[in-house]
Amino acid sequence: MEFDTKCVLCSRLTEDGGHLFFKCKHVRKIWESMQLEDQRRVLEGCCSSEEVTQQIMQMKEEIQMKAIVLLWHWWNERNRVREGDKRREAHDLVYVIEKNAVEFLRLGSSSGAGNLTRLTNALQAEVRACLNGAKAAAKQGVGRVIMEKDSMVLAQAMKDNSYRLATAGGDILELKNFLNENFISCNVAFVPRSCNKVAHALAALGRMCPPEIDLAWNGSSSVVEELVASDNAESIS
Ligand SMILES: [Zn+2]
Numbered sequence: 001m002e003f004d005t006k007c008v009l010c011s012r013l014t015e016d017g018g019h020l021f022f023k024c025k026h027v028r029k030i031w032e033s034m035q036l037e038d039q040r041r042v043l044e045g046c047c048s049s050e051e052v053t054q055q056i057m058q059m060k061e062e063i064q065m066k067a068i069v070l071l072w073h074w075w076n077e078r079n080r081v082r083e084g085d086k087r088r089e090a091h092d093l094v095y096v097i098e099k100n101a102v103e104f105l106r107l108g109s110s111s112g113a114g115n116l117t118r119l120t121n122a123l124q125a126e127v128r129a130c131l132n133g134a135k136a137a138a139k140q141g142v143g144r145v146i147m148e149k150d151s152m153v154l155a156q157a158m159k160d161n162s163y164r165l166a167t168a169g170g171d172i173l174e175l176k177n178f179l180n181e182n183f184i185s186c187n188v189a190f191v192p193r194s195c196n197k198v199a200h201a202l203a204a205l206g207r208m209c210p211p212e213i214d215l216a217w218n219g220s221s222s223v224v225e226e227l228v229a230s231d232n233a234e235s236i237s
Contacts, residue, residue, distance in 0.1 A: 008082045017049060020078060027074055029090040032097065039067055057076035063106065069101045076162055090189045099152055107153070123163075126154050127171040131178060138182040145183050148191040 006017040009026050021027060022044040031040035039059065046052045056067055073093060081087050107122040130147060137145055149155050157163040157172050164173070179186040205223065 008078055009087060017052075018044065018046075021052075021071055021074060023197055026087065026090065028116040030074070030097070031068060033090055033094045034066055034070065036063065036066060036070070038206075039063060043067075062101075065099045065105050066097065069097050069104065073097050073100070103151065103153055107151075123151075123153060123157075123166070124168040125170050126151050127168050127175055130154065131171070131175045134175065134178055134182070134186075138178075145179075145186045146190045147186065149188060150190070150192060152190045155188050157190040197231050198224070201227050 005014045005016075007013055007019055007024055009020075009025050013019055022031075022040055028040065031037055042055055043052050046055060056064055059067060069182075073096065077093065125147070130149065133147070134145070157166075157168075158176065163169050166172075201206065202224070
């Protein structure tokens, strides 16, 4: 039996890990655009995947995260192309990789430290918050929902299966099933945090209040009015 070992991205040479991740002309463009050419050269010279891992673990946190996310996206890209999808342009992938890397670092630090264990917990926290919101909406009899998340990672995880093997994969599946079973339609959209300033300010306000306090207002509260007014003023300018 003969196996086709041609690189699915450039149709040349024998595809192995070294070629796919570091030497293929298409992936080189990505390393270069992300100013990671020095790191690519070091990794290209490694003799085994263990050595690649060791080199990556020695990188500074920010660079390390970019490299890891790049490798992960490139593997997904290779699989997409192998299944018949069109290869995306380097600048489109670079945009997604840079965004994801920043977000992973933010998720890691907001949950206490920049390591991967805590990072998946933060993603899980996002997923569970989303599930609770969905349950509340279903209880109210809402049929069509649009979920706006400031987490690009979660928005993406809801659209494809790229997170099925992640620690949060089970929670994500539970959320997807709940949305499918309880709503006529559901869209999950990525919206930058700045677009939901009022909601975040209100959530922060609620978190500061003792649990027994009644958070309902008669009429609109001056706090809310000020928040909305400042948000409107910003969107005009
Ligand atoms: Zn190639």
